[in-house]
Amino acid sequence: MAKKLIVIGAGMASGRMLEHLIDANPDAYDITLFNAEPRGNYNRLMLSPVLSGEKTYEEIVTHDAAWYEERGVTCRFGEKVVAIDTEKKVVTGEKGALPYDKLVIATGSNPFIIPLPGHDLQGVIPYRDLEDTEAMMALGAGKRAVVIGGGLLGLEAAAGMAARGTEVDVVHIMGHLMERQLDEAAGYLLRRSLTEKGIRVHCKANSKQILSDANGHVRALQLDDGTELPCDLLVMAVGIRPSTALGKEAGLEVNRGIVVDDHMVTSNPDVLALGECVEHAGAIFGLVAPLYDQAKVLAKTLLGEEARFVQKEVATKLKVTGCDLFSAGDFAEGEGREDIVFRDPARGVYKRLILEGNRLIGAVMYGDTADGAWFHGLIKDATEVEEMRETLIFGPAYQGGAAADPMAAVAALPRDAEICGCNGVCKGQIEDAINAGAGDLGAVRATTKASASCGTCTGLVEQILGATLGDDFVIPAAQSVCGCTDLSHEDVRRLIKSQELKSQEAVWQELGWTTRNGCHVCRPAVNFYLLADWPLDYVDDPQSRFVNERNHANIQKDGTYSVMPRMWGGMTTPQELMAIAQAAEKYAATEKVTGGQRIDLLGVKKEDLPAIWHDLNEAGMVSGHAYTKGLRTVKTCVGSEWCRFGTQDSTGLGIALERRLWGSWTPHKVKLGVSGCPRNCAEATCKDVGIVCVDSGFQIGVAGAAGMDVKETERLVDVPTEQEAIEWTVAFVQLYREHAKYLDRPYKWVAKVGLDWVKETLADAAERQALVERFDLSQSVYQKDPWAERAKPEVARRFHPLADLTLEAAE
């Protein structure tokens, strides 16, 4: 029969420990889990992104009750443990007693509240759990908050509230922010960044008392010098204390924390403990990485395997968007220590390495932390750095003279370099996992746990994927855009809107891009996001576009181009056909009828493009945009005009839609179809937007696909009039333009946000109207024929070589 295990406290440490234990041997123990909070375990590290709105609570849940129950764990959530009897080996909860063979205490820590006068007023909270986070989120714009404590947690709280429009003052007793992790110079840069975000920082500030209003609610914080900082909420983020009461009552040895040995066993051989409640070799623990190490060790101890917990050097990163800092090791000045410092004031970059003898013992970086993992590795391994000392500060990419390339930086890391600090995963484990078939970030997370906690190493993990898999690795959705940033497409879109970033430079600088001006992956996406969100402020950048969109024609495998004039709704005239025929002859083009009811002219030389466009313009035709992430074609059938089954004028509706939508840029291409009856000759039911006419009106379907995936459209709405059909279609396209990830077709986007959300949003007549207005505003800028502009001689010459040195040579 399985032995009985009781675990007190469902937190990150105990959750991870149970994962290890159950993975290794699901039948070893009969497990009961007590938790005073009425819920399972969420990733506390990620409360700050929840606060700033970059994540939701649902996204940070790691183990809910269902997770535990699926694994046979009996959950007693919402029930406090009142006593432990280590003699009889019984734990007593509020609802009854239970015997154990082994007991694990994981009661975590309590936030430290400074006993200032007024600390018990309403509106004075610590920053510890979801309730605290929610209190801060609820504050919102126009309110004021004071944060006491300029450490990691305090600053994340301050930045999160500021991002929500709250006015924030940070009060810090020391001379500079995060003094345990940063030196003064980096502290200064951090302070400057925060000040730019509108946060007021008061250093060397002593709090005297918290002042109350008439209702017993906090009104202001008063400092030693008499200054009053008015506030609606006061957050104390000054540290944590191990929660040891239960351990103490049970008669275990307790100092600052519950004392454990290297095997995570307390002074009682059948009671183990881990997490923020323990003390090991005189140290207590607040960061997650050592807790996860403890979880591994404790699980092994329970299984009778040998494992020892060893304290390691821990690196720090701040999860505040736009404040990129890194610190590791010891950076105090001292006898026999030398500094290497690099500063770039223009970029707000500061790097300092601290050497003792031939070894790196500390690193502090601000503004550019791409090489943090490499430095951290050098510190931990006590590598001799004498030979690379001159170029050390420029990072691994410069060792051996190669260029600065993020891939090279990762490729240069040794196999035992730690990539994921939270979970203690090194590069070699990740490479092995990739070589064993983990082909994307999700699979690497699942098999190694790398980047599965705080996520700041996501970019690194992806670079390892890229370096290991080469071209086979395409960064998928909801992961970082590319190696230039750790942010996902969704993050970038949200931040462009919320921070009102209106230029590429603003995006690179404010979102901490690691490259000078992005790469071929991120720049087209950022260019689209900017022009979609700020049509009047941002100017489209052709150099951030793929060749086809820059040259307004499709490049073919031999370097020639194809040219396709627009035929509205697939209708044409003898004059247009004659002009196309003449152009085909004149420029020796191959003609092909396309699936979208157009005629394609293939094999046109680049130099000839302006001329053929000019000729087609003359005949009244404009670009068919067969090359864009934008509106492609509206395919129609002949409808009630000709067809004996036609119920509505599908051709007319198709033409009207095409005339409204053409020229608009979208996250990916958009194809429409309008069929005049349910026989569906225009194949509307596999289009991005497909309208099927019926006797009573128009059935609008969206999110179809007929490419890599084949998928029938889903019904968005049925409307009685043509005008409403156009309004719904335009609003849908605009919603897609404003929200989708670059290179997601509508069907992929709808799958992510849910058709219900799309329906709900568009069902609101005012919202629908607003979307249509925003679309029309954008069209006022972008609906113009790119061919006509480029057929002008002064622009056309750019399609010719800059110089021809072969002519002179022949003379």
Place this chain on the structure above:
Amino acid sequence: MSWIDIGHIDDIPLRGARLVKTPVGCVAIFRTAEAEVFAASNACPHKAGPLSEGIVHGQKVTCPLHNWVFDLNTGEAQGADEGRIATYPVRLDGDRILLDGHAVGKRSAA
């Protein structure tokens, strides 16, 4: 070296490229920053994609056909791809772009 004036810096869009026809074939002139140019073979060693049509980022260019990335300093393909494009001496004299005629196979005019 025999420097040949091939045009004005503003003839090339910032983070863009233009072609120069030479005796050794088409050479792409890349403008990577306000006053920073590189010259390299226009043909990608993979499938001869026209590199002058690629997206220019940092001091690199991405081939428009299959996304091979080349460092314009060395001509080396980046990442897992193996290959190299020829690079040629080019410099700026004020606003003028000067390409080394010898390197692109032109005999000295003298």
